[in-house]
Amino acid sequence: MHRLSLTLMAALATAVLPVHARPQQSVPPRLDRMxxxxxxxxxxxALVAVVVDHGHVSIHGYGKLPDGRAPDADTVFELGSLSKTFTALLLARELEQGKASLDTPVGQWLPGWSIPSLHGKAITLGLLAEQYSGLPRVPGNLAPPAPTDPYADYGADKLKRFLAGYTLPREPGAHYEYSNLGFGLLGYALARHASLGYGALLQRDVLQPLGMPHTGVTAPTKGARLAPGHGPDGAPAPAWHWRDALAGAGAMLSDGHDMAIYLQASMGTKSTPLAAAIRLAQQPRRDAGPLGRIGLAWMTTPSADGDVVWHNGATGGYSSFIGFNARHQYGVVLLANGYASDLLTGVGLASLSSALPMPPLQVLPEATLEQYVGRYVLAPGMVFTVSRRGRQLYAQLTGQPALPVFASASDRFSYTAVQAALDFQRDARGRVVALVLHQNGQSRRAPRTP
Incomplete structure (x- = not known):
């Protein structure tokens, strides 16, 4: 029997551009409903939606913060891997100014470091930004003392040591593989080359020129403005902290106001001194499988309604999305203080192209949810315990945490923390008698037990 696992593997991310206030009904109905x-x-x-429609900006908050207020344009969220687009912009700026090339080996910017290579092919700045380096998603010596803050103690000494002992499984440039490690290395190399810390380099070369005062690796005004994060179990989740070694992969925080500025700059709807570098970063360069093509961090996914250029992000308690459809001059940023990156990405993509389906999601009455509450035997010693807390259903497998599941159709629920779904089965009298777990291409039935 293959071991079943629902364990979460956390992902993980001066020309001021004016924001023109718009009435909140300018958020399209399809996105507003979702x-x-x-x-x-x-x-x-809590969730904040930023919409740019033919140059006009609207920012609308949904839900509540702990003090009962609705989130707004000043509410701060962790960006997670959406940070990679900023690191890519730092690189694109160097390229556009002729200070580096995509073929520059990253080892040239890190003297004294041993960077893995294979068959004479080096890891270059371009391959790091295009996710073709051959490096793994995270370094093998990432062993945080606090799993809820996985990058807090990972410094340059650990990164240097890991790279010196790592053997690439294939040649750099062979194929696409998403790597937080790779983008962290890129950010660190860019900062070292500039003789600055990553956060200081970001402020000098990107955030200040764009006029984004509430964005950075630490948000100086976050305080009470920070929307507290919530983990995959729905419980409060601590903020993540990063050292420079991997900060370029996902350390940034921002608010709706600043992200509206960044979205306009990314769409090219406002003049900015970084326009050429932004276009360079977004240019599709390599195949990224079913996602489409990748430039420098930015993904381009084709659709019958126009190409969608985008990136997403997640930390232990936050999810984010940025994207736009140039054909329709329409862009979206979504910021949420919950771990639901796949769902948020699906919503973002669908809001940018009518050819892409909106993820199914329903809100069921508590009386309906109560029908599913019970115990379901998947195998000897492996029991699903389904419980309810108000309008939220949870499923817990023996030895694992209780995770929320969300209704996507009649008697069908999906996880946001893992790639899995549950179908509940009823007898002829309409009573729930079993559930079926769908995960890793397999379906396994668990009868309900008294």
Whole structure:
């Protein structure tokens, strides 16, 4: 029997551009309904949607913060891997100014470091930004004392040591593989080359020129403005902390106001001194499988309604998305203080192209949810315990945490923390008698037990 696992592997991310206030009904109905449903379903306590439509900006908050207020344009969220687009912009700026090339080996910018290579092919700055380096998603010596803050103690000494002992499984440039390690290394190399810390380099070369005062690896005004994160179990989750070694992969925080500025700059709807570098970063360069093509961090996914250029992000308690459809001059940023990156990404992509389906999500009455509450035997010693807390259903497998599941159809629920779904089965009298777990291409039935 293959061991069943629902364990979460955390992902993980001066020309001021004016924001023109718009009435909140300018958020398109399709996106407005889905954002409302996500909050009502318990996917995240708070969500902010930023919309740019033909140059006009609207920012709308959904849900509530701990003090009872609705989130707004000043509410701060962790960006997670959406940070990679900023690191890519730092690189693109160097390229556009002729200070580096995509073929520059990263080892040239880190003297004294041993960077792995294979068959004479080196890991270059371009391959790091295009996710073709051959490096793994995270370094093998990542062993945080606090799993809820996985990058807090990972410094340059550990990164240097890991790279010196790592053997690449294939040649750099062979194929796409998403790597937080790779982008962290890129950010660190860029900062070292500039003789600055990553955060200081980001402020000098990107955030100040764009006019984004509430964005950075630490948000100086976050305080009470920070929307507290919530983990895959729906419980409060601590903020993540990063050292420079991997900060370029996911350390940034921002608010809706600043992300509206960044979205406009990314779409090219406002003049900015970084326009050429932004276009360079977004240019598709390599195949990224079913996602489409990748440039420098930015993904381009084709659709019948126009190409969608985007990136997403997640930390232990937050999810984020940025994207736009140039054909329709329409862009979206979504920021949520809940771990639901796949769902938020699906919503973001669908909001940018009518050819892409909106993820199914429903809010069911408590009386309906109560029908599923019970114990379901998957195998000897392996029991699903399904419980309810208000309008939220939870499923817990023996020895694992209780994780929320969300209704996507009649008697069908999906996880946001893992790639799995549950179908509940009824008898002829309409009573729930079993559940079927769908995961890793397999379906396994668990009868309900008294």
């Amino acid at each position: 954002a409302t449903t996500m909050v009502d379903a318990g996917v995240a306590p």
